[in-house]
Amino acid sequence: MAGHGFVTNAGPGPIAPGPTPDATRRDFLFVATGAFAAVGAIFAVWPFIDQMEPAADVIAAGAPLTVDVSKIPPGQQIVVIWRAKPIFIVHRTPALIAELRKPAALSLLRDPDSKEDQQPAYAANWSRSLKPEFLVAVGICTHLGCIPTFVPTIGDPTLGADWPGGYLCHCHGSRYDSAGRVFKNVPAPLNLPVPPYHFVGGTKLVIGENPTGQKFDISSVEQL
Numbered sequence: 001m002a003g004h005g006f007v008t009n010a011g012p013g014p015i016a017p018g019p020t021p022d023a024t025r026r027d028f029l030f031v032a033t034g035a036f037a038a039v040g041a042i043f044a045v046w047p048f049i050d051q052m053e054p055a056a057d058v059i060a061a062g063a064p065l066t067v068d069v070s071k072i073p074p075g076q077q078i079v080v081i082w083r084a085k086p087i088f089i090v091h092r093t094p095a096l097i098a099e100l101r102k103p104a105a106l107s108l109l110r111d112p113d114s115k116e117d118q119q120p121a122y123a124a125n126w127s128r129s130l131k132p133e134f135l136v137a138v139g140i141c142t143h144l145g146c147i148p149t150f151v152p153t154i155g156d157p158t159l160g161a162d163w164p165g166g167y168l169c170h171c172h173g174s175r176y177d178s179a180g181r182v183f184k185n186v187p188a189p190l191n192l193p194v195p196p197y198h199f200v201g202g203t204k205l206v207i208g209e210n211p212t213g214q215k216f217d218i219s220s221v222e223q224l
């Protein structure tokens with residue numbers, strides 16, 4: 001994978017160069033988030049890609065990417081590459097979903113209502129998503145561009161009893177909830193961007209295309 005120029009890990013640090021035309025199907029997925037690293041698992045990620053059509057270099061150039069989200073276990077994340085950017089896809093548990101609306105958790109956030117232009121209109125809601133069960137967000141910290149680590153455990157002992165589950169950016173300590181909403185009093189200024197996406201048949205997630213009748217261009221966000 002490394003030879004293809006893709007991001008190959010989700011740890012702290014700047015984003016690696018974008019894809020090259022000889023990319024393979026496997027290059028479109030990588031999983032090395034904190035959650036997976038913690039259990040020492042190398043996830044068999046390639047089955048999530050529905051099919052390698054269009055070809056890898058076409059996807060790299062911006063074509064939509066289809067992912068079968070039915071295979072993501074609750075509470076876990078996969079990361080795919082779209083337009084050379086890591087895209088976080090999380091299957092949120094009922095407990096994580098409940099945290100998204102708790103007043104105490106909301107009080108930690110800088111932009112809990114997604115008023116800043118960091119997402120399509122169809123994701124400017126309480127779950128910042130089309131389906132509360134699934135987060136889809138660009139996995140690039142809005143501070144200086146590191147890749148945050150997924151920490152899904154509510155009340156994680158290292159992050160405090162009020163931790164709602166979400167993301168920690170190790171670079172300078174920014175935090176986000178499991179909707180990608182940034183905390184107050186951290187270096188990152190904005191929520192994680194949400195790319196255009198829609199679902200086909202309930203479980204096929206198409207990244208890079210809006211739902212019918214919707215218009216949103218990822219380049220329109222305040223900060224990518």
Ligand code: FES
Nearest residue numbers: 141143144169172
């Ligand atoms: S890049 Fe994430 S906190 Fe600085």
